[in-house]
Amino acid sequence: MNQSPYLAMILSKLDEVKADWKELFTAPFSISEVLDLLKSLVEAAEAVITDPGSGEDKHNAVREAFYYLDDKYHIVKMIDDAISLPFFLEPFDGAAIRGAIDLVIVAMVKIFNATIWKGKE
Numbered sequence: 070m071n072q073s074p075y076l077a078m079i080l081s082k083l084d085e086v087k088a089d090w091k092e093l094f095t096a097p098f099s100i101s102e103v104l105d106l107l108k109s110l111v112e113a114a115e116a117v118i119t120d121p122g123s124g125e126d127k128h129n130a131v132r133e134a135f136y137y138l139d140d141k142y143h144i145v146k147m148i149d150d151a152i153s154l155p156f157f158l159e160p161f162d163g164a165a166i167r168g169a170i171d172l173v174i175v176a177m178v179k180i181f182n183a184t185i186w187k188g189k190e
Contacts, residue, residue: 075130082113098147111177127178
């Protein structure tokens with residue numbers, strides 16, 4: 070997969086909150102910290118991608134940034150470990166978690182886009 074031109078800018082924009090990432094990626098793990106991380110990624114995407122009609126670009130950039138961090142810190146695995154499911158569902162929970170994260174990103178991008186650009190167009 071080709072890296073979007075926004076990934077480096079979004080991660081650079083988040084440099085000031087990197088200390089918070091260490092908290093996120095150490096015990097005790099909390100799902101609310103993942104939501105805070107996603108919110109920070111969406112805010113950074115809003116700052117970097119300034120076209121009001123670029124919701125899909127923002128969604129893709131946030132998803133790419135999240136999975137970049139997931140590759141480094143195994144966030145999805147931590148979520149998976151925090152949620153106990155019956156053994157027969159375990160093979161599918163990683164995909165379900167990724168799908169849920171994608172839906173959260175879509176919702177956050179829509180909310181931020183509607184809030185920031187309302188009345189500016």
